[in-house]
Amino acid sequence: MLYREAGQFKATYAADQQIFPIRQDRIVMIALVVFMFAVVPAVADQYWLSAVLIPVLIFALATIGLNILTGYAGQLSLGTAAFMAVGAFAAYNLDLRVPGIPLPVVLALAGVFAAGVGAVFGLPSLRIKGFYLAVATLAAQFFIVWALVKFSWFSNDSSSGVITAQKMHLFGKVLDTPAQKYLITLAVVVLLALAAKNLMRSSTGRAFMAVRDMDVAAAVIGIPLMRTKLLAFAISSFYCGVAGALYAYAYLGTVEPEGFTLDLSFRILFMVIIGGMGSILGSFLGAAFIVLVPIGLNVSTQWLNGVLQSMLHWSLPGSLTSNLELMVFGGLIIFFLAVEPHGLARLWQIGKEKLRLWPFPH
Amino acid sequence: MGERRIGDVVLALERISLAFGGVKALTDISFDVREHEVRAIIGPNGAGKSSMLNVINGVYRPQQGTITYRGAPRHGMDPHAAAALGIARTFQNIALFRGMTVLDNVMTGRNLKIRTNFLEHAIWWGRARREELDNRRKVEEVIDFLEIQHIRKTPVGRLPYGLQKRVELARALAAEPELLLLDEPMAGMNVEEKQDMCRFVLDVNEQYGTTIVLIEHDMGVVMDISDRVVVLDYGRKIGDGTPDEVRGSQAVIDAYLGVTH
Numbered sequence: 001m002l003y004r005e006a007g008q009f010k011a012t013y014a015a016d017q018q019i020f021p022i023r024q025d026r027i028v029m030i031a032l033v034v035f036m037f038a039v040v041p042a043v044a045d046q047y048w049l050s051a052v053l054i055p056v057l058i059f060a061l062a063t064i065g066l067n068i069l070t071g072y073a074g075q076l077s078l079g080t081a082a083f084m085a086v087g088a089f090a091a092y093n094l095d096l097r098v099p100g101i102p103l104p105v106v107l108a109l110a111g112v113f114a115a116g117v118g119a120v121f122g123l124p125s126l127r128i129k130g131f132y133l134a135v136a137t138l139a140a141q142f143f144i145v146w147a148l149v150k151f152s153w154f155s156n157d158s159s160s161g162v163i164t165a166q167k168m169h170l171f172g173k174v175l176d177t178p179a180q181k182y183l184i185t186l187a188v189v190v191l192l193a194l195a196a197k198n199l200m201r202s203s204t205g206r207a208f209m210a211v212r213d214m215d216v217a218a219a220v221i222g223i224p225l226m227r228t229k230l231l232a233f234a235i236s237s238f239y240c241g242v243a244g245a246l247y248a249y250a251y252l253g254t255v256e257p258e259g260f261t262l263d264l265s266f267r268i269l270f271m272v273i274i275g276g277m278g279s280i281l282g283s284f285l286g287a288a289f290i291v292l293v294p295i296g297l298n299v300s301t302q303w304l305n306g307v308l309q310s311m312l313h314w315s316l317p318g319s320l321t322s323n324l325e326l327m328v329f330g331g332l333i334i335f336f337l338a339v340e341p342h343g344l345a346r347l348w349q350i351g352k353e354k355l356r357l358w359p360f361p362h
Numbered sequence: 363m364g365e366r367r368i369g370d371v372v373l374a375l376e377r378i379s380l381a382f383g384g385v386k387a388l389t390d391i392s393f394d395v396r397e398h399e400v401r402a403i404i405g406p407n408g409a410g411k412s413s414m415l416n417v418i419n420g421v422y423r424p425q426q427g428t429i430t431y432r433g434a435p436r437h438g439m440d441p442h443a444a445a446a447l448g449i450a451r452t453f454q455n456i457a458l459f460r461g462m463t464v465l466d467n468v469m470t471g472r473n474l475k476i477r478t479n480f481l482e483h484a485i486w487w488g489r490a491r492r493e494e495l496d497n498r499r500k501v502e503e504v505i506d507f508l509e510i511q512h513i514r515k516t517p518v519g520r521l522p523y524g525l526q527k528r529v530e531l532a533r534a535l536a537a538e539p540e541l542l543l544l545d546e547p548m549a550g551m552n553v554e555e556k557q558d559m560c561r562f563v564l565d566v567n568e569q570y571g572t573t574i575v576l577i578e579h580d581m582g583v584v585m586d587i588s589d590r591v592v593v594l595d596y597g598r599k600i601g602d603g604t605p606d607e608v609r610g611s612q613a614v615i616d617a618y619l620g621v622t623h
Contacts, residue, residue, distance in 0.1 A: 005552075203494070213460050214460075218459075
């Protein structure tokens with residue numbers, strides 16, 4: 001079917017304000033979600049579920065969180081991993097100390113705890129902006145990781161703060177197969193992504209973007225700057241907190257505070273930048289890019305080595321291949337940003353606009 | 363022009379003085395604005411006109427003087443309170459949200475009318491959805507009024523200057539203000555754009571009864587559309603009255619022609 005919106009007239013404002021106003025987009029999205037829920041768990045093997053799809057979904061959730069703060073509300077933050085750690089450790093302690101607490105409540109409260117901590121560390125944003133704010137959020141990054149190691153109560157007195165996530169229970173069933181973990185992750189991510197999209201197209205999101213684009217004008221319109229910025233930090237940290245809890249429960253199983261380093265914060269910031277600032281779709285694209293491309297490169301260098309081995313009886317030395325992968329990965333990031341500084345989401349949008357006119361040039 | 367029902371004083375500024383460090387931006391200025399009138403503030407560059415608007419809607423807080431709006435005297439506004447009291451404004455060098463579409467920009471103008479909270483927005487159902495659609499309807503009325511229907515989905519950064527000015531006016535009008543402050547709404551426009559903007563300003567004034575305070579450099583425009591004019595020079599008031607009175611004042615002529623003091 002051609003990608004055209006001809007003949008699709010909007011007779012009401014409700015129809016005009018849908019998330020996907022073009023019918024073809026709606027059909028593809030619904031088909032994709034149905035495919036992810038119904039087909040993928042049946043056909044994907046354990047490696048694909050546990051090592052590819054689950055991390056992509058979890059990182060996408062954290063990226064949505066940072067994107068709300070940085071892409072929509074314009075507040076730079078380097079504390080993402082720390083807010084994820086708060087979520088992970090909050091979930092662990094809730095599960096440990098509140099008997100019989102249901103999983104959805106654990107996840108929601110983990111997010112709420114992270115939101116509270118995020119709002120506190122968002123306080124400097126009331127006075128400082130840009131790079132200076134980013135440096136101030138580093139305080140969150142270092143303080144939270146330090147506190148989780150220092151006070152062993154958080155990790156139930158385990159050595160060096162390592163926690164092993166409890167088994168997930170839902171409606172009396174234990175979720176321990178990769179397919180079950182994938183499905184719960186997918187459900188949470190789809191639900192929260194939809195909520196994020198709704199938030200960003202409502203007056204809350206418009207207030208965030210107004211503060212991002214020009215804070216004086218926003219204040220004159222009557223948007224309370226303090227409340228809006230702290231709300232952005234809280235909502236963003238909520239998403240990071242839920243992502244952190246899933247990171248521990250559905251992905252790694254065992255985590256320690258040192259796993260949530262500045263490195264992870266930067267990784268998620270890259271996902272935001274490569275995916276596209278201020279785009280929910282871009283958050284998924286960015287997370288998929290950063291997780292999938294190294295895997296793809298690894299597979300292709302192995303394949304290349306196999307070919308070289310069979311044809312020349314010689315293969316690349318191991319140290320070279322791993323460095324080669326990093327170099328190609330870095331090169332790809334630079335290439336994509338040079339082609340489209342606004343990220344993959346913009347590239348996607350331009351592609352769609354071209355497709356609407358195809359085969360005519362304009 | 364129809365019957366203009368100019369009413370009582372809605373805004374009175376008394377002995378306002380504002381200084382930035384040693385620089386005196388405004389010295390001892392008093393004037394008032396009556397309901398439904400078009401009040402112009404004129405003066406040479408650096409006379410303190412924009413500072414005056416910033417005092418009225420609380421971006422600046424004067425060191426001395428009182429601002430009485432709708433009978434309530436205060437020493438200084440704050441921007442949020444001013445907006446809540448129905449004061450909207452545009453800026454001299456366009457202060458639109460460049461990353462957002464025209465529609466979203468104008469929708470932000472209705473932010474103070476929002477009664478639902480962010481949790482309801484996340485669910486986008488029931489009350490929040492109804493409120494959003496009601497606001498959209500109101501915003502579309504403003505978009506129709508200012509004839510910017512064709513650009514409603516365009517990001518404002520891509521629009522030419524004249525249209526951006528019009529979008530900024532739309533955003534201010536979306537708040538349904540009682541007092542509208544316009545900082546050089548026609549600066550940098552060609553003759554046709556100026557005529558359009560004059561028509562919009564007068565239409566707003568007549569149809570919605572909005573009180574308007576505007577700063578403008580084009581004397582032809584000022585004399586044509588305003589009911590009363592305040593003249594500032596070096597932060598002091600040197601004239602106040604109808605356009606004809608101001609035009610005849612020797613102090614005003616001297617200020618504009620640059621007589622040595």
